[in-house]
Amino acid sequence: MNLSGLAWRNIWRRKRRTGITAISIGFGVFLAVTSSGIGDYSYTNMINASAQMGWGHISIEAPGYYQSPALDKHINQVGAIQQMLQNTPGVESNYVRIMGQGMFASAHKSVGGAFLAIDPNTETGAHNLFLRSLEEGKLFAANSSGVVVGRGMAQKLKLRLGKKLVYTTTDKKGEIVSEIARVTGIFTTGVKEVDSAFVLLPINAVRHTIGYKSDEASLVAVMIEDQRYTTKVLASVRERLDSESGQNNLLTQNREILSWRETQSEIAGLISLDRSSNYISQILIGLLISAGILNTLLMSVLERTREFGVMMAVGMAPHSLFFLVIIESTWLAFLGLAVGILITIPWYFYLNRIGIDMSGAMGDDYTAGGVLIDPVLRLYLYPETIVAILSVVFLLTLLSGLYPAWRAGRIPPVESLKAM
């Protein structure tokens, strides 16, 4: 019989103990999947939602615009930039936008706020949270003077569809300018601060008002296929733009290429903090499970001390005994992972497809860091997270077996034989 077969039989000597250990390993997998799955799902949701509120996952903009988003800072040749982005790996789509501050007034009242000027011919709800949240009316036409306002602002200014709104801002040179727009739609994102202070305007009308040429804008917002690869795609975008700039004098301009971590630093900080506390709780769970496995294997080694003595007496080398116990912990790890997968799969699919509605516990505010979060608790795991969880649990089990294995190989045979 080989060591592997012997180890398999050994772990079944105490069926109940092995069962309990496998269940505790499985429970560790379950907890790790739940906590990582909530993280993977909610972080991705928050990052994508914040990217869809204006800046994109990657933003190409004038230097300093992000720190102080004034309209005198702008980029040009946006058409050429867009063309270059089209074939950049990882880039899903890109949008030219003008973002600025302004005063918004109706016949009743005026309020301060911000506008996002977009091209209605290219923007869709898939990558624009405001369009997706359009509750009433429709988006304006490209060359119209329409405006889509947030529900909160519409209530403050007593606006309805078809009513006039005057917006006042500064132009390219810093002079105050005003324009009239007619309300074509009202959106509700659920983020109170956004709904009460944000409007969408047609980019052509805004360019005309603030004196931008047709190839000038505040930024090009880049949406990428998978937010996890932001850094990699950002590097490709930078490389591409830099190489094109060398060949094409038109693109020799100052610009910054920023990721969502910089433009949405509040979200990045929030995710980073949450991820850290998640890691700490997972480490604690791991330690608890390891202690259980260590206890099982140590007990199993101690109660077989005499048997190990006999094995050494008949010629088994100490290192073979070490490997025997390591193989036992490997089997235990496989068994635990199998139990973990079995108990976690139904739970994962339930939370992935249906989820648990937490709106009762969250109250009215479904936002974090100024971004709407899903009040339904859901799980989603990236393949690499699944591999990481299974590998870590497997390694922890193996590591827990190291001391008992070392101990098994170290007791002198004559001492082992004296053990009861």
Next chain:
Amino acid sequence: MAPAEKKVIISIQQVSKSYQQGKVKVNAVNDLSLDIEEGEFTALCGPSGSGKTTLLNMIGGLDLPTEGVIKLELQELAQLSRMALSHLRRDRIGFVFQAYNLIPVMTAYENAEFVLALQGMPKAQRRERVMSILKQVGLQGLESRRPDEMSGGQQQRVAIARAIVTHPAVVLADEPTANVDSENAEALLDLMEELNQREGITFIFSTHDPRVMKRARRLVYLRDGQLDPAA
């Protein structure tokens, strides 16, 4: 014609073994010298605490002397590394213990096969050897039984099969009949005597069982860790 001279297989020269038991130093074996020749059927006799098991453990390389030299087939055991001692035990020594000490998760066949597997012998060859040995010790048909499905006598037969399956130079048996009834004890002694005579395997017993002493061809009496010349 002069009888063929037998070679010394085990040489024990001025061996002492002491160990601490709490604060007390115990001299388990004290300046003992003894030679064992090839093919002997020898019993180490003496009361409990006389040093029989300690001496047997040292001969088997399970324990090392505090002083003196033990040689097995001219190899000084104290000079061997842990690995070399393991290999020596695996290839040249067979052990039979008082409490059988079979591996409970293995069948009779697997227990007997275990040492051959450690030697790396091919499976087919192992099978042939183990089946033949189990037949010799009278366990044909019981190959697939686990220790808890066998009587004490049958378990001790498996232990003997495990001890002789590698054709060792010497079998060290520590009180082999202590846990079996008279009928089984006689049968086991018959078996070991037959293996000694037929295969030429050297047997050394530690015992105070008169049945073993009666069968042994040489009796070595120990008292207080020394040879007892008065016995």
